[in-house]
Amino acid sequence: MKRVLRVLQSTADNIAAAMLAAMFFIFIIQIFSRYFLNYPLAWTQEVCITLWLWLVFWASAFCLKEKDHIRFDVLYAGSSRKSQRVFALIAALIIAGGMAYSFLPTLDYITFYKIKKSANLRIRLNYVFSIYALFMAVIVLRYSWTALAQIYPRLNSIFSDENAP
Structure with missing residues (x-):
């Protein structure tokens, strides 16, 4: 399992x-x-912006580890192991719950964008913004797993070599 991951x-x-x-x-x-041929290309800016959007949400969902995300952990770091697990459980439930609650309305809004196209390449905007729906689904799954791992610490050993908190 770890090799597959x-x-x-x-x-x-x-x-x-x-x-x-x-x-x-x-x-x-x-x-x-733009500067050598004196012939600006409009499509390059559109592709760069779209790639940046996809890169940010792709990397946040799949590439960053839990410890790489920004945290406000002043109370967490100074707490006991048991309190840290409670804080982690509460945070994971809030994040997973908030994302899950807003998933369907967000998906509805993204699919609404099928009627609009990008300015230069004429790509449907629901394709451009679909990465956000994937990001939300992955975050719900990740933080649901984090919440379960706080309740059942042995679950941590399935995906990581680190000891459970």
């Missing part, structure tokens, strides 16, 4: 790196076209 993590990281490389390459094309 390492392969999936590596694949997610490679996809994020490919998006970043594509964004950089297109940005260089944009600079060259």
